[in-house]
Amino acid sequence: MTHHYLISSRKVANGKFVAEPGPVRFLKTKVGALPNPSDEMKSAAWVEEVRDLADGIADSRIGQAGDVLIYIHGYNNRHETILKRHQYLEEDLAAEGFKGVVVSFDWPAEDSTLNYLEDRWDAAAVATKLVSHGIKLLASGQEAGCETNVHLLGHSTGAYLIMEACAQADKRGSLFKEDWRIGQVAFIGGDVSSASLATDSSWGGPLLEHALRITNYSNPFDHVLAVSNAKRLGTSPRPGRVGAPERNCHPKVVNVNCGEYFETLNPKKERFEGTFAHSWHIGNRVFARDLAMTLTSGIDRNAIPTRKVGADGQLHLKNGARPKYFNLWDETTGR
Secondary structure (H helix, E strand, O other), rough: OOOOEEEEEEEEEEOOOEEEEEEEEEEEEEOOOOOHHEEOOOOHHHHHHHHHHOOOOOOOOOOOOEEEEEEEEEOOOHHHHHHHHHHHHHHHHHHHOOOOOEEEOOOOOOOHHHHHHHHHHHHHHOOOOOHHHHHHHHHHHOOOOOOEEEEEEEHHHHHHHHHHHHHHHHHOOOHHHOOOEEEEEEOOOOOOOHHHHHHHHHOOHHHHEHHHHHEEOOOOHHHOOOOOHHHHOOOOOOHHHHOOOOOOOOOOOOEEEEEEOOOOOOHHHHHOOHHHHOOOOOOHHHHHHHHHHHHOOOOOOOOOOOOEEOOOEEEEEEOOOOOHHHHHHHOOOOO
């Protein structure tokens, strides 16, 4: 890829993006460069280009197997961090057999722990823009016969933004009546309430209704999500740390406990951006392998070879090999 594709909801001041909410812009940024307002494309042209890359047909026709993964970062992220993670995702997912396009949804999140609550409010405000400029485009495309599968990867507060966006969508008359869908949704270091993944969660209900499946990657050693963390003001247990709820968990939710695998990792030998315990996933090839097989949905969630059933009955991440002929499973004629 020569360019990164981003959706930005940052405000522009003095010709540069700043850490405040602003109008949504669709960007095509050169690899190695930081996003600039001059990277903006018209939304229709941007969507057409991304779809063409996703389905491999460069003539605006809609293919049968196009996939787009939208990565939504958490709070306390600079452009440099977001783009580095974007690059890791592109490289590692492609190496693990994912043929789709990675898009980053870049929302304003200040680079200071003191701004955590302010960023939380910014995320709630930005969620309405994800509805009007993301979900709405997705819904209208499906209504027109679009076969592109749109998946979501929410890191930390990005999980909050995804849930809030879906909740907002169900409050809007036109979208509430439409049969729109999201493909696979994955949470890493998810900073929402674990209870929001339960069958009786009113807030999580819209996401659980419209998504095909939610895969929650939990790490019990994620100290950033500890309830005792002062900046988080004692919020309830998070699925990124404790996992999905043990009781009344929604049947669409799959929890993958990464703790045992995480303990084997040496931070000095890993690629990552941010605090290791909270951000180790992006840059790790075993995680990318598991995510790639999750996105393509070619293997049942309980049979993915990078997972094992532990003594506790839970799925645990492990270093497993991708099936040798995985990329050939779509073949339709034999010899």
